[in-house]
Amino acid sequence: MAEKKTAEKKTATTTTKKATVYVGPNRLAEGLKQYTVYRGDVSELVKGYTEKYKNISRLFVPVEELDTAMAAIKKQGTPLYLAFNEVKREESK
Numbered sequence: 001m002a003e004k005k006t007a008e009k010k011t012a013t014t015t016t017k018k019a020t021v022y023v024g025p026n027r028l029a030e031g032l033k034q035y036t037v038y039r040g041d042v043s044e045l046v047k048g049y050t051e052k053y054k055n056i057s058r059l060f061v062p063v064e065e066l067d068t069a070m071a072a073i074k075k076q077g078t079p080l081y082l083a084f085n086e087v088k089r090e091e092s093k
Contacts, residue, residue, distance in 0.1 A: 017041075023069050023080070024059035025088045037063060053090065055083035 017040040026034050030049070038045065042060050049056045058079055061069040072080040 019063040020060050021063050021066055022060055023066070023073060024056065024084055027087065053083075053087050055079070055086055058083040059087065 020038045020042050022032055022034060022036045022038070024032065024034060026032065032049070038060070046057045046060060069080055072078040073084045075081055
């Protein structure tokens with residue numbers, strides 16, 4: 001019986017999907033809201049936005065790295081800072 005519970009726990013943890021958060025500026029017309037958490041693979045979602053925003057994929061980070069990403073967005077010259085401002089610049093056009 002104990003072995004069965006252990007096997008169930010392993011299955012549950014291995015099937016848990018990775019959570020990713022969007023840290024870029026709001027683009028509500030396009031369905032992007034800052035701090036939205038996505039579960040699972042976001043590559044298909046990101047593909048749809050890369051035609052308009054070349055570096056938007058950098059703005060989808062694992063939830064565990066949210067604090068680091070937010071610090072990088074505020075630090076001038078970092079890849080996240082540049083990607084954030086690229087999306088933000090398009091907003092004003």
